[in-house]
Amino acid sequence: MTAPRQTLRRAARFAPEVALAALVLVGVFRPQLPTFLRAHWVASVAFLGVTAAALKLLRLWCSRPADPYLAALRAVFPLVLMMLYLQPQRVASDGVYYFATLRSLVVDGDLDFQNEYRILGASGAHFQPTATGRLPNAFSVGPALVWAPAYLLVHGLGYLGLFRPTGFGYPYFTAVSTVTAMGGLLGVLWLYRLVRRYSEPPAAFLSALLIWWGTFHIWYMVFEPSMSHALGMASVSGFLLLSHHSARSRWDFALLGLAAGMVILIRWQNAVFLPAGLGILWAGEARPKWSGLSLAALTALAVFLPQIVFWRLIYGEYFLVPQGGGYLLWSAPGLEAVLFSSRHGLLSWSPVLWLGLAGLFFLLRKTPLAAASLLSALAVTTYINAAVFDWWAGASFGARRFDGALAAFGIGLGAAIERLVPWVRKHGLLVVSLALAPFLLWNMGLMELYSRGTMALDGAVSFRQAANDSLELAYRRTGYPFSWPGALAWRYRSGLPLSTYDLAGARYLSHNVDVRMGDTDALHLGRGWSLPQREREHTVREIDRQGASVYVALREPASYELEITGRSEGPLSLIFQERRVGSVDLGEKGGAAKISLPRESVVAGLNELVLLPAPGRRAFVSRLSFIRAGEP
Numbered sequence: 001m002t003a004p005r006q007t008l009r010r011a012a013r014f015a016p017e018v019a020l021a022a023l024v025l026v027g028v029f030r031p032q033l034p035t036f037l038r039a040h041w042v043a044s045v046a047f048l049g050v051t052a053a054a055l056k057l058l059r060l061w062c063s064r065p066a067d068p069y070l071a072a073l074r075a076v077f078p079l080v081l082m083m084l085y086l087q088p089q090r091v092a093s094d095g096v097y098y099f100a101t102l103r104s105l106v107v108d109g110d111l112d113f114q115n116e117y118r119i120l121g122a123s124g125a126h127f128q129p130t131a132t133g134r135l136p137n138a139f140s141v142g143p144a145l146v147w148a149p150a151y152l153l154v155h156g157l158g159y160l161g162l163f164r165p166t167g168f169g170y171p172y173f174t175a176v177s178t179v180t181a182m183g184g185l186l187g188v189l190w191l192y193r194l195v196r197r198y199s200e201p202p203a204a205f206l207s208a209l210l211i212w213w214g215t216f217h218i219w220y221m222v223f224e225p226s227m228s229h230a231l232g233m234a235s236v237s238g239f240l241l242l243s244h245h246s247a248r249s250r251w252d253f254a255l256l257g258l259a260a261g262m263v264i265l266i267r268w269q270n271a272v273f274l275p276a277g278l279g280i281l282w283a284g285e286a287r288p289k290w291s292g293l294s295l296a297a298l299t300a301l302a303v304f305l306p307q308i309v310f311w312r313l314i315y316g317e318y319f320l321v322p323q324g325g326g327y328l329l330w331s332a333p334g335l336e337a338v339l340f341s342s343r344h345g346l347l348s349w350s351p352v353l354w355l356g357l358a359g360l361f362f363l364l365r366k367t368p369l370a371a372a373s374l375l376s377a378l379a380v381t382t383y384i385n386a387a388v389f390d391w392w393a394g395a396s397f398g399a400r401r402f403d404g405a406l407a408a409f410g411i412g413l414g415a416a417i418e419r420l421v422p423w424v425r426k427h428g429l430l431v432v433s434l435a436l437a438p439f440l441l442w443n444m445g446l447m448e449l450y451s452r453g454t455m456a457l458d459g460a461v462s463f464r465q466a467a468n469d470s471l472e473l474a475y476r477r478t479g480y481p482f483s484w485p486g487a488l489a490w491r492y493r494s495g496l497p498l499s500t501y502d503l504a505g506a507r508y509l510s511h512n513v514d515v516r517m518g519d520t521d522a523l524h525l526g527r528g529w530s531l532p533q534r535e536r537e538h539t540v541r542e543i544d545r546q547g548a549s550v551y552v553a554l555r556e557p558a559s560y561e562l563e564i565t566g567r568s569e570g571p572l573s574l575i576f577q578e579r580r581v582g583s584v585d586l587g588e589k590g591g592a593a594k595i596s597l598p599r600e601s602v603v604a605g606l607n608e609l610v611l612l613p614a615p616g617r618r619a620f621v622s623r624l625s626f627i628r629a630g631e632p
Contacts (some may be wrong), residue, residue, distance in 0.1 A: 089224070
């Protein structure tokens with residue numbers, strides 16, 4: 001082979017890495033790019049991301065690596081980086097406090113967060129000094145230590161004159177975000193190798209891909225990269241993977257201790273998965289020696305030492321719950337809500353995890369000790385997350401505090417996929433029938449809409465609106481299938497429709513509630529409402545002649561004023577919490593009316609309002625407002 005051809009082949013071999021490196025440089029150093037690239041930055045990022053992914057897939061197709069599934073997962077990563085760079089958010093929310101630790105140590109050489117908090121926009125509570133006189137920081141130091149090499153590299157480039165080395169700004173924020181995305185990818189690759197311990201490579205590949213793109217993991221790699229959750233998932237996946245290694249030298253135990261220390265250094269809440277690793281160790285061919293376990297424990301403690309020192313300097317204590325005594329409510333956990341609620345419930349927001357949970361039970365027969373250890377860890381982390389006073393985790397995409405649990409679910413998901421494949425082959429006709437069922441359901445939905453007069457009887461039809469309306473009719477009857485355990489229990493206790501669990505299960509109580517038909521009504525409507533009807537100025541719903549129900553979750557007993565906007569042919573009777581509170585007449589041409597709801601009728605929680613039109617008369621509502629007395 002001639003020299004030029006050899007050179008060309010070597011260049012082609014490394015072309016994907018070159019494209020990926022160029023993507024990182026363009027993404028991180030956007031303000032420092034030449035004018036032409038800055039003017040076409042979006043196109044540049046998109047081109048490099050797609051090119052790097054395509055080149056990786058091409059190399060996968062041409063070279064046939066030893067593990068093509070692992071290579072395929074890596075090939076997806078440039079697209080993730082592309083998404084990261086094209087969205088604007090870098091350091092925000094809880095990420096402010098993780099980043100403040102890093103910047104304060106590197107640039108200021110102290111742990112005085114005053115300037116970091118002021119510039120990054122920390123909440124007012126974080127400007128109240130602790131017992132040591134320092135400002136509080138209840139977040140772990142692990143992410144800052146993981147980010148540190150990239151941050152120091154960028155900071156050094158600043159001192160070389162590329163930009164002002166303030167420790168803040170686009171290159172710093174994007175560098176740490178890139179590290180988070182890379183850490184999240186490592187978590188996916190480790191998860192794949194972990195699942196391969198229990199399942200064949202195709203099932204492990206699908207499991208890793210579903211955990212990556214079918215749960216909140218991708219969100220915290222791309223849209224909230226300054227938070228710890230992507231790194232938390234990676235640390236637990238790496239630790240559980242090392243727990244399976246058959247070799248048990250001192251180096252192996254030291255490495256296992258290092259991984260265990262990183263788990264708790266990044267998110268100490270994930271310490272509940274360390275006993276699961278011990279169970280996996282014990283399930284192996286050779287029982288671990290106590291000397292090796294002691295070495296692992298000492299190594300983990302040494303790795304966790306920076307967090308202990310940090311707590312001592314900030315709070316004056318070596319071990320504590322830095323969020324305070326009321327953070328965990330052990331006697332009143334929201335177990336049902338944290339799993340099934342519409343307010344970031346684990347299984348309702350990421351329904352693929354139902355399959356992962358089932359798979360862990362399948363594994364109980366194959367590897368009882370390992371599966372039981374993982375299920376126990378899931379049970380403990382569920383209880384802890386349910387006991388946190390804000391079990392919904394504030395502004396959260398899905399149940400983000402279950403980041404460490406994704407590794408266990410991934411193992412179960414691989415087992416479930418392997419179990420499903422033979423079943424699908426055996427029951428092919430049933431599977432095909434289920435796949436074709438949507439065509440039948442679509443036609444039945446159109447029939448119901450047409451019979452109701454919701455669709456134009458002789459004219460053009462909006463199939464988009466027909467799809468929305470069909471889904472609403474079905475949803476009223478079934479509620480959300482992936483919340484059924486909680487919803488069925490709620491129906492049994494209250495007798496109310498399954499769909500009302502979206503509101504009741506969220507435990508989200510308000511002082512004022514504004515229900516606008518066709519807009520903000522989805523959580524509040526019960527039985528007896530027509531589909532939304534678009535009129536010239538308003539969207540209205542007609543009330544069934546047997547009455548219609550509205551549900552509102554109110555914070556505490558108080559006097560309320562109810563304002564109703566719409567039109568009616570005669571008086572409209574109002575029944576609140578099974579007590580008649582009066583009637584209003586909106587007039588045939590439309591109008592608004594107010595009525596007082598007495599304090600003794602209101603409960604803290606779900607309240608029901610029934611609107612009942614006069615016999616033989618029609619009534620339409622466009623808006624319902626519940627306004628607490630004394631408030632605007």
